[in-house]
Structures are given as structure tokens and as C-alpha cells.
Amino acid sequence: MNIENKVIVITGAARGLGLAMAKTLAKEKGQLALVDTNIEALKIEQQACLELGASKVECFKAxxxxEGQVVKLFESIVAHFGKVNGLINNAGILRDGLLVKAKDSHVQDKLSLSDWQSVINVNLTGVFLCAREAACQMIETQSEGVIVNISSISRAGNFGQTNYSAAKAGVAAMTVTWAKELAKHNIRVCGIAPGFIATEMTASMPQEAIKRAEAFIPLGRMGDSDEIASTVKFIFSNDYLSGRVLEVDGGARI
Incomplete structure (x- = not known):
């Protein structure tokens, strides 16, 4: 797909990976629908994307x-742009914690149902809802489409991330399923499983924790958000790529 003038929806676009993706696609002259719960932050980045070359940028809070907000979101996007060509399912949250924390045979804490459910609601159900509504709009407007789901190498299972790992494994499975179902509608579906990426979230970590993480990465460093964004651009531009989850992790394996 040629990105120029294509309408691409990016969730979680106010910062981090989402913002990097928005700026990369802006340089390709795409039309961007930026989605986040922080509408003020989106509006700050709106002008930056226009200055980088985006042909049109609109901000949406959702x-x-x-479900109701997602349905209205995509109806509003089509009302503004006339169609949807791409979706980047990037929005996500963390609520890390051990399944059970115990010492000397005494249970001190356990992963709460609320922490489990909040991550599943955003990182799994949210991806499902956005992809469903994007696909509906692509089909009804007869637009070629690309859906990119952001998974994680944590989908293989990661210490202290029962909820996050489960959600990201589900995202990877949905990616393959949708690629099979939607191909007949001229819609491709791919995923990206980032490794340890330098973002605002990781910047708040203690330096010792960052050094320990980097020691397990064969390339010896965290990834850059622009390296994930360039992978998104590659997926959009390669019309024979579908049903795959690309691991961008510096050679790390959890």
C-alpha cells in the first residue's frame, strides 16, 4: 500500500510508540486519525505531524x-475522512505483578482480579473492538486495508506479567485469524512483537534494571521507537505480507 493520502488510525498515539508511528507515517504524507484518552497531548502533536508532511490530521478521544465509544469512534473517523485504510492497534497498559507473592510459605499478596481485567480490557478486548470496527468500515467503503496489531515478545510468557503476556499472546493469535478471514476483502493483517524499547515508560525504570535487561539482548541495547515505526511502514508497503507477527527485539528471546 502506498501510504500517501491513505487514512490510518493509530491508537495510543499521544506518546511513545504510537507517537513515533504517527510521525513516521506523517513523513509519508498519510492522513492520520490519532486516538488516545489524552486529547490535549494529541492536539499538541497534531501540528507536528502536519509539519512533517501529513496531508490531514484529526484527533479523537476514546x-x-x-464498545460504544469504539463504534462511535470509527463512525466519526469515516465522517471526517470518508474511509479507513489502516489501523495500528497500539494502545496498551501495564499492571505488572506476581500471580502469588509468598515468603516462608506465607502468601503476602496475589494478582488482583482488577489488575488482570484492566489489562485484558485494554490490551486484548480493545484490540478486538478496534479491528472489528475498522474492518467493517474498510469493507463497507470498499477500501483496501491493513491492520497492524502491536503484540510483544512477552507473549511467550514473562515473569510478573501474567495479564500482559496473556493479552499479547491473544493479540498474536487474533492477528493470524483475522489475516485468514479478511484476505478476501483485500485486508491484510500483521503484528509486531517489540522487545525492550526505549520509551517514556522504560525511562522511569532504575538504571540497574535497564542494565540487567540490556545484558540479555544480543545487540546489547534497547530498541528505539523509530525502529518499531519503520517496521510498521514496511508492513504497509509490502502487499504480500499478512498473517505474520514480526519480532523486533535485538535478538532477545524471553
Whole structure:
């Protein structure tokens, strides 16, 4: 797909990976629908994307775990742009914790149902809802489409991330399923499983924790958000790529 003038929806676009993706696609002259719960932050980045070359940029506030809001979101996007060509399912949250924390045979804490459910609601159900509504709009407007789901190498299972790992494994499975179902509608579906990426979230980690993480990465460093964004661009541009989850992790394996 030639990105120029194509309408691409990016969730979680106010910062981190989502913002990097928006700026990369802006340089390709795409039309961007930026989605986040922080509308003020989106509006700050709107002008930056226009200055980088985006042909049109609109900002939308939505909770992607809320079905009604997601349905209205994509109706509003089509009302503004006339169609949807791409979706990047990027929005996500963390609520890390051990399944059970115990010492000397005494249970001190356990992963709460609320922490489990909040991550599943956003990272899994939100991806499902956005992809469903994007696909509906692509089909009804007879637009070629690309859906990119952001998974994680944690989908293989990661210490302290029962909820996050389960959600990201589900995202990877849905990616393959949708690629098979939607191909007949001229819609491709791919995923990206980032490794340890330098973002605002990781910047808040203690330096010792960052050094320990980097020691397990064969390339010896964290990834850059622009390296994930360039992978998104590659997926959009390669019309024979579908049903695959690309691991961009510096050679790391959890």
C-alpha cells in the first residue's frame, strides 16, 4: 500500500510508540486519525505531524475498551475522512505483578482480579473492538486495508506479567485469524512483537534494571521507537505480507 493520502488510525498515539508511528507515517504524507484518552497531548502533536508532511490530521478521544465509544469512534473517523485504510492497534497498559507473592510459605499478596481485567480490557478486548470496527468500515467503503496489531515478545510468557503476556499472546493469535478471514476483502493483517524499547515508560525504570535487561539482548541495547515505526511502514508497503507477527527485539528471546 502506498501510504500517501491513505487514512490510518493509530491508537495510543499521544506518546511513545504510537507517537513515533504517527510521525513516521506523517513523513509519508498519510492522513492520520490519532486516538488516545489524552486529547490535549494529541492536539499538541497534531501540528507536528502536519509539519512533517501529513496531508490531514484529526484527533479523537476514546476508551478503546468501551464498545460504544469504539463504534462511535470509527463512525466519526469515516465522517471526517470518508474511509479507513489502516489501523495500528497500539494502545496498551501495564499492571505488572506476581500471580502469588509468598515468603516462608506465607502468601503476602496475589494478582488482583482488577489488575488482570484492566489489562485484558485494554490490551486484548480493545484490540478486538478496534479491528472489528475498522474492518467493517474498510469493507463497507470498499477500501483496501491493513491492520497492524502491536503484540510483544512477552507473549511467550514473562515473569510478573501474567495479564500482559496473556493479552499479547491473544493479540498474536487474533492477528493470524483475522489475516485468514479478511484476505478476501483485500485486508491484510500483521503484528509486531517489540522487545525492550526505549520509551517514556522504560525511562522511569532504575538504571540497574535497564542494565540487567540490556545484558540479555544480543545487540546489547534497547530498541528505539523509530525502529518499531519503520517496521510498521514496511508492513504497509509490502502487499504480500499478512498473517505474520514480526519480532523486533535485538535478538532477545524471553
Amino acid at each position: 476508551d478503546i475498551s468501551n
